[in-house]
Amino acid sequence: MHAPAFILVNPQMGENIGAAARAMLNFGLEHMRIVGPRDGWPNEKAVAMASGAGRVLDNAMVVDTTDQATADLTYLFATTARPRGMVKTVMTPERAMEEARSLIAAGEKVGVLFGPERAGLENDDIVRANTIITVPVNPEFPSLNLAQCVLLTGYEWRRQTVTAEAEVTDTLRNRLAEGREVDALVAHLTAELDARGFFWPEHKAEPMRTNLENLLRRRALTDAEVRTLFGVVRYLAEREKGDTRGRD
Amino acid sequence: MHAPAFILVNPQMGENIGAAARAMLNFGLEHMRIVGPRDGWPNEKAVAMASGAGRVLDNAMVVDTTDQATADLTYLFATTARPRGMVKTVMTPERAMEEARSLIAAGEKVGVLFGPERAGLENDDIVRANTIITVPVNPEFPSLNLAQCVLLTGYEWRRQTVTAEAEVTDTLRNRLAEGREVDALVAHLTAELDARGFFWPEHKAEPMRTNLENLLRRRALTDAEVRTLFGVVRYLAEREKGDTRGRD
Numbered sequence: 245m246h247a248p249a250f251i252l253v254n255p256q257m258g259e260n261i262g263a264a265a266r267a268m269l270n271f272g273l274e275h276m277r278i279v280g281p282r283d284g285w286p287n288e289k290a291v292a293m294a295s296g297a298g299r300v301l302d303n304a305m306v307v308d309t310t311d312q313a314t315a316d317l318t319y320l321f322a323t324t325a326r327p328r329g330m331v332k333t334v335m336t337p338e339r340a341m342e343e344a345r346s347l348i349a350a351g352e353k354v355g356v357l358f359g360p361e362r363a364g365l366e367n368d369d370i371v372r373a374n375t376i377i378t379v380p381v382n383p384e385f386p387s388l389n390l391a392q393c394v395l396l397t398g399y400e401w402r403r404q405t406v407t408a409e410a411e412v413t414d415t416l417r418n419r420l421a422e423g424r425e426v427d428a429l430v431a432h433l434t435a436e437l438d439a440r441g442f443f444w445p446e447h448k449a450e451p452m453r454t455n456l457e458n459l460l461r462r463r464a465l466t467d468a469e470v471r472t473l474f475g476v477v478r479y480l481a482e483r484e485k486g487d488t489r490g491r492d
Numbered sequence: 493m494h495a496p497a498f499i500l501v502n503p504q505m506g507e508n509i510g511a512a513a514r515a516m517l518n519f520g521l522e523h524m525r526i527v528g529p530r531d532g533w534p535n536e537k538a539v540a541m542a543s544g545a546g547r548v549l550d551n552a553m554v555v556d557t558t559d560q561a562t563a564d565l566t567y568l569f570a571t572t573a574r575p576r577g578m579v580k581t582v583m584t585p586e587r588a589m590e591e592a593r594s595l596i597a598a599g600e601k602v603g604v605l606f607g608p609e610r611a612g613l614e615n616d617d618i619v620r621a622n623t624i625i626t627v628p629v630n631p632e633f634p635s636l637n638l639a640q641c642v643l644l645t646g647y648e649w650r651r652q653t654v655t656a657e658a659e660v661t662d663t664l665r666n667r668l669a670e671g672r673e674v675d676a677l678v679a680h681l682t683a684e685l686d687a688r689g690f691f692w693p694e695h696k697a698e699p700m701r702t703n704l705e706n707l708l709r710r711r712a713l714t715d716a717e718v719r720t721l722f723g724v725v726r727y728l729a730e731r732e733k734g735d736t737r738g739r740d
Contacts, residue, residue, distance in 0.1 A: 266633075272633075296635060297635075379647070380654055382650070392515070392518075433724070437724065440728070455716075455717075456724070459721070469579070469703075472703060476704070
């Protein structure tokens with residue numbers, strides 16, 4: 245197993261099982277196990293809701309008891325909304341999935357228990373877990389449903405495994421302008437403005453030039469953008485030159 | 493505002509608006525704005541679905557257009573599932589909410605745009621945003637719905653605020669321009685260029701407008717910079733007007 249199994253314990257509504265399957269597949273998770281689904285198995289509503297994620301249901305292990313679902317696992321997390329008065333480590337989904345990644349990298353087989361919609365996991369199931377996961381919700385409105393809890397845990401799993409994707413700039417698809425191109429733009433714009441008395445009063449001219457240049461430079465421009473800005477300046481200024489020439 | 497506003501653009505199903513309200517309140521977010529909800533407002537199904545989070549709907553700002561919803565905001569994120577070929581920084585929800593926290597700590601007003609269920613945000617809305625948020629989903633099954641996208645973004649907001657201490661970036665000492673100020677600049681520059689036949693040939697006019705607007709927005713401008721750019725456009729364009737008048 246290269247990813248944790250998500251184990252739904254006594255889920256009630258088929259729709260929620262289907263939504264959980266979708267949420268899992270959104271983040272590349274495919275190992276679902278289902279313990280004693282209330283409405284039996286297979287479940288049409290689950291299939292309908294899962295739509296594109298049907299194969300997660302097709303491949304799900306469906307068993308009667310939690311111990312069957314966890315028999316082959318070597319490390320178990322349990323998700324709960326509130327403390328249960330047990331002496332157990334409580335982790336955020338982030339920390340827990342970081343831990344899961346290390347465990348799996350070391351060859352361990354990891355599972356995460358999710359309780360039924362209304363009541364959540366019973367203490368008998370929680371006690372089986374090595375570690376508890378609690379999502380840090382607003383204590384005044386802690387109403388995550390089953391599929392949301394699966395979604396957030398799956399999201400953290402994927403965050404752990406897909407690294408260094410933190411920030412991409414579409415800019416990289418376009419070539420950034422070379423220094424000399426930006427220099428030319430700055431010079432051109434400054435000259436046009438200067439000719440029109442923009443840099444005034446005199447004692448403020450220098451800081452005004454600096455600010456304007458900074459505005460153009462503080463975000464790297466692509467070469468396409470530099471060309472666009474050249475065009476903007478030319479079009480804005482153009483008619484005026486024609487007129488000047490006409491007056492000469 | 494001590495937290496970002498979440499702006500639902502043209503949401504279709506009332507149930508999804510209600511689910512978004514719940515997802516927000518789960519993570520302590522209460523500033524919802526709604527642009528042109530398909531089924532009008534108020535919406536019974538939204539209220540029914542929101543249940544305990546009804547006050548998020550009660551206090552929601554409901555307007556007709558995205559520019560109304562963003563007029564007072566100084567920094568805007570847009571959530572999209574796929575790249576749009578615009579030169580904009582793309583962040584994970586984590587990085588984006590880290591950024592949002594810094595911005596808000598510095599007194600900025602931050603919003604996050606969420607598109608309608610089926611199609612997502614249109615380019616006209618995306619171009620308004622300073623930065624794009626994309627959830628790192630499984631590329632083979634990237635099917636997050638509206639409320640899930642709200643949930644993950646809200647979760648990252650809370651992670652940022654619960655765990656980390658506020659830090660203010662030096663570059664943010666200047667106040668950022670409000671949405672309406674940038675709108676006015678874009679409109680002014682576009683009109684001046686349009687009057688001079690800049691957007692030509694005709695079949696390229698629309699992408700040219702989008703690129704130009706994007707160029708102005710992809711890096712949040714300070715209000716001083718917006719004033720400077722107004723001045724630049726005015727000075728470049730001004731003499732021409734005077735000359736025209738002179739010739740009449």
